[in-house]
Every structure is written in structure tokens, then in C-alpha cells.
Amino acid sequence: MSESNSIESVLHETRVFPPSAEFATRANVSGMESYKAMVAASEADYSGYWADLARKNIDWKQPFTKVLDESNAPFYKWFEDGLLNVSYNCLDRHLATQSEKTAIIFEGDDGKVTRVSYRELHGRVCQFANGLKSRGIKKGDRVIIYMPMSVEAVVAMQACARIGAIHSVVFGGFSSKSLHERITDAQAVAIITADGQFRGGRAMPLKPAVDEALTMDGCESVHSVIVYRRIGASIELDDDRDIWWHDLFNSQSSVCEPEWVSAEHPLFILYTSGSTGTPKGVQHSSGGYLLGAMTSIQWVFDYKPTDVFWCTADVGWITGHSYVAYGPLALGATQVVFEGVPTYPDAGRFWKMIQDHKVTTFYTAPTAIRSLIKLGGDLPKQYDLSSLRLLGSVGEPINPEAWMWYYNVVGQGRCPIVDTWWQTETGSHMISPLPGATPIKPGSCTLPLPGIQAAIVNEAGDEVHDQHGGFLVIKKPFPSQIRTIWGDPERYKKSYFPEEMKGAYLAGDSAHRDADGYFWIMGRIDDVLNVSGHRLGTMEIESALVANPLVAEAAVVGKPHDIKGEAVVAFVVLKGARPADAAAVKKLAEELRNWVGKEIGPIAKPDEIRFGENLPKTRSGKIMRRLLRAIAKGEEITQDTSTLENPAILEQLKEVVR
Numbered sequence: 001m002s003e004s005n006s007i008e009s010v011l012h013e014t015r016v017f018p019p020s021a022e023f024a025t026r027a028n029v030s031g032m033e034s035y036k037a038m039v040a041a042s043e044a045d046y047s048g049y050w051a052d053l054a055r056k057n058i059d060w061k062q063p064f065t066k067v068l069d070e071s072n073a074p075f076y077k078w079f080e081d082g083l084l085n086v087s088y089n090c091l092d093r094h095l096a097t098q099s100e101k102t103a104i105i106f107e108g109d110d111g112k113v114t115r116v117s118y119r120e121l122h123g124r125v126c127q128f129a130n131g132l133k134s135r136g137i138k139k140g141d142r143v144i145i146y147m148p149m150s151v152e153a154v155v156a157m158q159a160c161a162r163i164g165a166i167h168s169v170v171f172g173g174f175s176s177k178s179l180h181e182r183i184t185d186a187q188a189v190a191i192i193t194a195d196g197q198f199r200g201g202r203a204m205p206l207k208p209a210v211d212e213a214l215t216m217d218g219c220e221s222v223h224s225v226i227v228y229r230r231i232g233a234s235i236e237l238d239d240d241r242d243i244w245w246h247d248l249f250n251s252q253s254s255v256c257e258p259e260w261v262s263a264e265h266p267l268f269i270l271y272t273s274g275s276t277g278t279p280k281g282v283q284h285s286s287g288g289y290l291l292g293a294m295t296s297i298q299w300v301f302d303y304k305p306t307d308v309f310w311c312t313a314d315v316g317w318i319t320g321h322s323y324v325a326y327g328p329l330a331l332g333a334t335q336v337v338f339e340g341v342p343t344y345p346d347a348g349r350f351w352k353m354i355q356d357h358k359v360t361t362f363y364t365a366p367t368a369i370r371s372l373i374k375l376g377g378d379l380p381k382q383y384d385l386s387s388l389r390l391l392g393s394v395g396e397p398i399n400p401e402a403w404m405w406y407y408n409v410v411g412q413g414r415c416p417i418v419d420t421w422w423q424t425e426t427g428s429h430m431i432s433p434l435p436g437a438t439p440i441k442p443g444s445c446t447l448p449l450p451g452i453q454a455a456i457v458n459e460a461g462d463e464v465h466d467q468h469g470g471f472l473v474i475k476k477p478f479p480s481q482i483r484t485i486w487g488d489p490e491r492y493k494k495s496y497f498p499e500e501m502k503g504a505y506l507a508g509d510s511a512h513r514d515a516d517g518y519f520w521i522m523g524r525i526d527d528v529l530n531v532s533g534h535r536l537g538t539m540e541i542e543s544a545l546v547a548n549p550l551v552a553e554a555a556v557v558g559k560p561h562d563i564k565g566e567a568v569v570a571f572v573v574l575k576g577a578r579p580a581d582a583a584a585v586k587k588l589a590e591e592l593r594n595w596v597g598k599e600i601g602p603i604a605k606p607d608e609i610r611f612g613e614n615l616p617k618t619r620s621g622k623i624m625r626r627l628l629r630a631i632a633k634g635e636e637i638t639q640d641t642s643t644l645e646n647p648a649i650l651e652q653l654k655e656v657v658r
């Protein structure tokens with residue numbers, strides 16, 4: 001677990017901001033008494049509580065008769081005999097009442113704005129869904145989506161949902177190797193991609209990474225690659241396999257009967273890093289997942305039909321699934337979808353977009369907030385941000401300094417901040433303030449949502465009530481949780497339901513609770529780093545490094561970073577001798593950084609590389625990671641190093657090559 005200065009300052013945080021009377025009066029959940037009543041209702045009749053919400057929020061083709069099936073725990077099932085279609089719930093059901101309402105305000109990297117109504121979006125999803133069917137893609141098939149932020153990415157996801165195909169979105173910043181790993185694990189039949197993407201004024205190709213991935217072994221299952229033209233690059237199309245999006249799309253009818261599926265039918269697989277091995281294919285359901293996205297938007301984002309909602313996350317991450325592609329549409333919201341980056345053309349981009357589109361609800365990550373403070377802490381004041389009424393944070397602990405800036409400068413002291421704790425595996429928010437009820441404290445995600453029984457336990461799985469903290473668990477199954485790891489049920493059980501936890505879901509974070517019962521997240525308990533809110537396994541980066549012919553051994557640890565939250569520090573042992581002059585060492589470090597960028601993706605590039613003749617190991621050969629973390633942070637080494645096989649190398653490893 002990493003400890004940073006920001007965590008230190010969180011521990012001393014005592015400020016409390018209750019909701020204003022004005023906000024509370026209009027809120028969907030108004031006042032703590034209402035919140036407590038919801039919690040009490042969920043505890044009094046747990047499955048009944050969720051069943052009522054599922055009936056109220058979701059349009060069922062065939063109502064469910066069973067609520068929660070725990071007979072094969074921890075493989076839980078919710079609403080299993082109910083039939084629904086997620087795309088129907090996101091689109092068709094709004095047509096009678098609000099077909100002309102804007103569903104998506106898309107702003108390109110270049111600032112060009114396109115508005116798409118519910119009627120248009122529905123038509124496009126049906127047309128593309130028919131296109132997928134015309135390629136023989138059917139219910140249960142896996143489809144990889146490797147696209148830039150675009151209306152088309154949302155259309156692609158919704159079209160898969162419409163025909164019951166299971167999508168797996170791969171973030172456009174991942175390399176061809178990462179893409180290949182996911183294609184083969186999911187045994188995908190098709191890939192939906194684009195010729196490229198615009199980011200910060202630059203056109204970057206995407207399709208070549210798909211081509212490269214498909215030249216590697218194990219991709220025989222892929223029969224179709226559908227390419228959306230975004231940047232106008234001249235690219236190679238394989239006549240048998242590849243087809244332009246517009247060629248597939250234009251000839252199709254805009255009527256497509258949804259495929260009615262069981263609530264337990266997998267809606268998608270999303271890969272995320274764990275502490276060991278290759279990324280895990282987190283499998284989500286249709287009914288329970290949709291319910292979590294919908295209830296959380298109503299409670300946490302206090303959703304009102306007049307809102308303009310903007311979640312800045314890419315659809316390549318879970319946040320972009322639940323709070324871009326599905327949740328807002330299921331509620332019939334108007335939302336902003338943004339292709340570009342927060343710093344282009346300058347660090348006022350977000351604030352200008354909030355002003356231009358009259359955004360009411362803005363949801364972003366602490367890393368973006370910190371970088372925008374650094375690049376232009378006064379910039380928000382140049383824009384009219386009076387439309388904002390609520391701010392959200394996600395992905396990592398937010399340090400109180402960044403929180404206060406977000407609250408005072410962006411929210412002008414008027415907008416509550418919802419610091420939402422959740423994970424790829426939980427599908428939707430788990431612990432978060434309800435903005436019209438919960439008094440907020442900078443740095444705390446506060447209290448569990450109604451129907452979520454979060455707790456802190458010790459290594460034996462027993463609940464601890466003191467303030468020292470322990471492992472964060474969720475005691476009861478909940479509708480939006482992970483169903484299994486795709487193709488690896490054993491790993492699912494081992495990762496999330498180890499025996500000591502007595503049936504509770506082990507989140508992989510440590511946390512403590514204060515005297516008010518508020519949760520404060522401390523960080524991961526495993527070898528997972530959180531770099532700019534993105535999860536990276538140290539082992540993945542180590543495997544990438546040792547795959548380089550020059551590298552004999554590597555160990556990767558995290559260290560606190562002002563903007564990214566955590567930085568990646570790699571300790572590397574070369575096969576041959578380390579180059580003698582400093583310039584050559586620097587060149588080699590750069591080469592290895594780029595290598596990791598190619599193996600995994602630019603987000604995984606080590607910030608620092610240190611070379612040694614060896615790594616610090618115990619006599620039994622175990623790498624002493626605690627020591628490496630101390631070295632990375634530049635701390636005095638206070639640990640006992642007497643069991644080290646090779647104490648002399650510690651000095652070598654202190655030297656940083658940037």
C-alpha cells in the first residue's frame with residue numbers, strides 16, 4: 001500500500017460541509033433522515049428493496065419472479081428469469097415522451113459540436129445493430145471496441161447490447177499487444193475501430209494497432225473489422241475481413257427488434273489489472289448492472305431531467321460505461337461526450353465547455369483536477385460556471401487541497417462534491433455522499449449507498465470498529481457486481497472471495513472509518529498501482545520489461561506523484577553490463593520506457609528507471625519491495641537489511657535515470 005503526503009493530510013482533515021438548504025430542498029434524497037430511512041428499508045428487506053427498485057427503474061419484457069439466487073455463491077444471480085434489453089431501456093422507452101430531446105452533445109477535439117437526439121441515436125443504434133447482424137454477429141458473440149471517444153463508440157456499445165453481443169471495450173491508448181491479449185482471451189469475432197483519433201490537435205492512428213494485433217497468434221476467431229472514418233487516414237483494408245463503418249451502416253434499415261435476454265446475460269467484459277497475471281476480464285450482467293448505474297445517478301448525481309450531465313471518462317474505462325454509455329441514457333439525460341484532452345487548446349477547455357453547454361453536473365478525476373490547478377488555477381474564473389450545481393470525483397483519493405480548489409474555484413462554494421468510491425468490479429458507485437443529505441468532508445467518500453453493506457475487516461475477516469482501518473469489504477451481494485472473470489471462475493473466487501473474508505467481497509483497498517462512520521480510502525492492498533486514476537499491475541509492467549532482450553530482471557513499485565497520484569518506478573537488472581557513460585544510460589532508459597509503451601500502452605511507461613547489478617532480495621530469493629518503495633521515495637532506509645543477500649546494491653539503486 002502506498003502512503004503519500006496527500007494521505008497524511010487527509011488524516012488530519014476536519015472540515016465538514018453540510019448541503020445548503022437550497023440544494024437539500026430540491027434534492028432527490030433530502031436530508032440525512034431520508035438517507036437513513038432508505039438504509040433502514042434496505043436492511044429490513046434486502047432483496048425486496050432491490051426488487052422494488054428493479055421494477056421501478058427497468059422496463060422488463062418479462063417480469064422476474066426470482067430476486068437474488070445465492071445457491072451457487074459467490075456466483076450470484078439477480079432477477080434471472082426477467083427478460084430485458086439494455087438498449088431498449090436506454091433508447092426506445094424514451095421515444096414516446098422525449099424523442100427530440102438531445103441525448104448527446106458531442107464536442108470534437110477541434111471544438112466542433114454535434115447534437116444527437118434520442119430519436120436519431122435510436123435510429124443509428126438500430127442501423128448499426130443490423131449491420132452487425134449482417135456480418136453474422138449474434139447473441140453471446142464477443143466484440144472488441146477499440147475507438148476514440150465519439151457518438152459512434154456509444155452507438156457501437158448500444159448496438160452490441162441490442163443484439164445481445166457481449167462487448168469488450170479496449171481503451172484507445174492501449175498497445176497492439178494489450179489489444180491482442182484481450183482479443184484472444186475473449187475469443188472475439190469482430191473488432192470495431194476507427195482509422196484514428198484526434199487528441200490535443202494531433203491525429204493519431206488506431207487501425208494499424210488492430211492490424212498488428214491480428215498478425216499475432218490466436219486471433220483466428222476474428223472474422224470482421226469495422227472501421228469508422230474519423231481522421232481521414234489512408235489505411236489498408238483487408239477485403240475479406242475489413243469494412244468501413246459507413247459502408248456497413250448506410251444500407252441498413254433503422255428498425256431493429258431488440259434481442260430480449262435474461263437479466264443475467266453478460267452485457268460486457270471489461271479488462272482490468274489485478275495483482276498477478278494477465279488482466280482480468282470482469283464480466284457484468286445486464287439487469288443488475290443497469291440497475292446500479294440508474295439508481296446511483298438518481299441518488300449520487302441527484303439526476304433531474306433538466307440536467308446537462310458531463311462525465312469526462314473515456315468509454316475504455318468502467319466510468320465511461322456506467323456514466324457515459326449506459327446510465328445517463330437509461331435515465332433519458334442530456335450528456336456531453338468529449339473527444340479531446342483537458343489541456344487543449346489550453347487549460348481552460350473544461351471550463352469553456354461547461355460554460356458553452358451549460359453543464360449542471362460535472363464528473364472527473366482528481367488527476368485532471370490537480371493538473372488543471374497547476375496549469376491555470378485561476379482560469380475557471382474567466383468562464384461563466386453558474387450552470388453547475390454538482391461536482392463529482394472518481395478513481396483515486398482526492399487530496400483535501402485539490403478538493404478545496406474544486407469546491408471553491410470551480411463550484412464557487414455552491415456545488416456539493418460527490419467523491420465516489422467504486423471499481424470496475426462493482427459496476428456502479430458503492431460509497432459516496434448523497435449531495436442533498438450527506439455533510440461532506442474533503443478527502444472522504446463518506447457513507448455507503450442504500451443497499452450497500454460496506455465494512456472494514458481485519459486479516460481474519462472480522463469487522464473492526466476502531467479507527468486504524470483494515471480491508472474494505474462489501475458484506476452482501478449487490479445487483480451491479482461482477483459475475484465472474486471471463487473464462488476463469490477459479491480466479492474470480494480467489495481474487496474477490498478468499499476464505500478468510502467469510503463470504504464478503506474483498507475490494508482490494510484499505511480504508512478506515514472516522515468517528516462519524518465515514519470511510520476514508522487509503523490505497524490498494526495489492527501490487528496494483530493507481531496512475532492518473534488508471535489501474536496498472538506492477539507485474540504487468542515487470543513482464544513487459546523482462547520481455548526486452550536486454551533485461552534480465554525487473555521490479556516495479558509506485559511512489560507518490562503530485563499530479564498522477566502515483567508514479568511508476570522500475571528497478572532493472574540488465575543482462576549485460578550497464579553502459580559506462582551517462583548519455584548511453586539515459587538513452588537505454590528511454591528505450592525501455594518506449595518499450596513498455598509499446599508492450600502495454602503509454603500510460604504504463606515508467607517515470608523513472610534505476611539500474612542495478614541485482615535487486616535487493618532476501619536469502620530465500622524474495623524481492624524486498626518494501627525496501628524498493630523506500631528507495632523510490634528517497635526515504636532513509638530504516639528497515640532491517642541484515643537478511644539481504646546483497647546489501648551493497650542499495651547504493652546503486654538510489655541513482656535515478658530519467
Ligand code: PRX
Pocket residue numbers: 272318319393394395396397398419420421422423424425445507508509521523524530533534535
Ligand atoms: O483503489 C480504488 C480506486 O480505484 C480503484 C478501482 O479502479 P478501477 O477499477 O480502475 O475503477 C476506477 C473508477 C471507478 C479502487 O480499488 N478508487 C476509485 N474511486 C476512488 C478510489 N480511491 C479513493 N477514492 C475514490 N473515490
